[in-house]
Amino acid sequence: MPWSSDRVEAVGRNKSATKQEKYFKLTFHELLPILCSAAVPIVICVYTAITTYEQTKEAERRQFDLKQVAEERRLFDLTQANQLRQQLLYDQFIDNMYTLDKDGQLNDSAKPWAFPNARYWTAHRQWEPEHKGHSLIFLKKIDLIGRQCHGPEGQLKRLDDIIQLNQLNFDNIRLKSQNSNMHPLNMTCIRFDEVSLINVSFTFVNLDYASFDASSLNGSKFEESSLIGTIFNATQLHGTDFSNSDLQDAHLYNVILSTVKITEEQRKQAKFTNITLLNASNADKSTTTTGKL
CATH class of the missing domain: 2.160.20 (Pectate Lyase C-like)
Incomplete structure (x- = not known):
């Protein structure tokens, strides 16, 4: 009977396809953990690199801010020191004029007033x-x-x-x-x-x-x-x-x-x-x- 033979061949092909499909399904499930296990270190490396970069930039920003604050402080101290020096020079000049006046060096008789x-x-x-x-x-x-x-x-x-x-x-x-x-x-x-x-x-x-x-x-x-x-x-x-x-x-x-x-x-x-x-x-x-x- 021809139809019996065809049914046997069809069943055989279906069984063969099912085995092959199972083979591929098993293979995919087996490869997925492998892929995941390989991807995790890469992700960790990328994350570590990004974190390290951000930490480095943050450290540089902090260092720059500290340098800027230090420079501003230095300039402020220099300005204060210069102002103090200027005032001391001026006060010393006033004292010198007072001394010269007491010594008669600012009188008309002291012309040409060299001192x-x-x-x-x-x-x-x-x-x-x-x-x-x-x-x-x-x-x-x-x-x-x-x-x-x-x-x-x-x-x-x-x-x-x-x-x-x-x-x-x-x-x-x-x-x-x-x-x-x-x-x-x-x-x-x-x-x-x-x-x-x-x-x-x-x-x-x-x-x-x-x-x-x-x-x-x-x-x-x-x-x-x-x-x-x-x-x-x-x-x-x-x-x-x-x-x-x-x-x-x-x-x-x-x-x-x-x-x-x-x-x-x-x-x-x-x-x-x-x-x-x-x-x-x-x-x-x-x-x-x-x-x-």
Whole structure:
């Protein structure tokens, strides 16, 4: 019977397929633990590497933060030490002036006042701008600079300064009255001759009858200050700003005003001799003017 033979062959094929399928199922289940056992160490290695990297970066960040804190602390300590040193130098200078005064070295009879000037110049070379400004106020208060007396008919006469400011550097100092325009800071009659005063600020300062002969005032500013009768002779005034200061009877000799900030009212107040201006119509040419502008 043909159909019987076909059924036997089919059953045989099914049995064979079932065995093969079981073989493959067993093989997969056997390989899965092997694959898992092989993957676990890899995962552990990756996890360890990532953890180690993160710990290393965290340690580096902490080390950087510690270094930054240490550097900030170092700079703070340096600043404090420098401020203390500056104050000690200034206090020592005050003590030296007191001693010199007791010894009669600040009297007119001690002219040319070699010891006081030596003391001041030595201290000045070590000061920062803040204490240089303080020193000017101190010297003016005890009448060692900007000395004056009233002559016949109330005329103001300047006496020789006991402390000479010639050839000293006062760049970047800030002089300002503590009471604004109610009580301007008194800096009258001071001789700022042959002095560097670059980028200096004068705010509510009385500079009447002072002089700035052969000095540099480049980039400096006079704000709400009085410059009555003040003399500027061969003074460098590049970028100098007179703002709203009083220049009544101020005299400017041999100066270049091409970059000076000065108002029309101030031009009428001051006197000018042999000054140079840039010609507005031709910046390459200059004009020399004498008298009022």
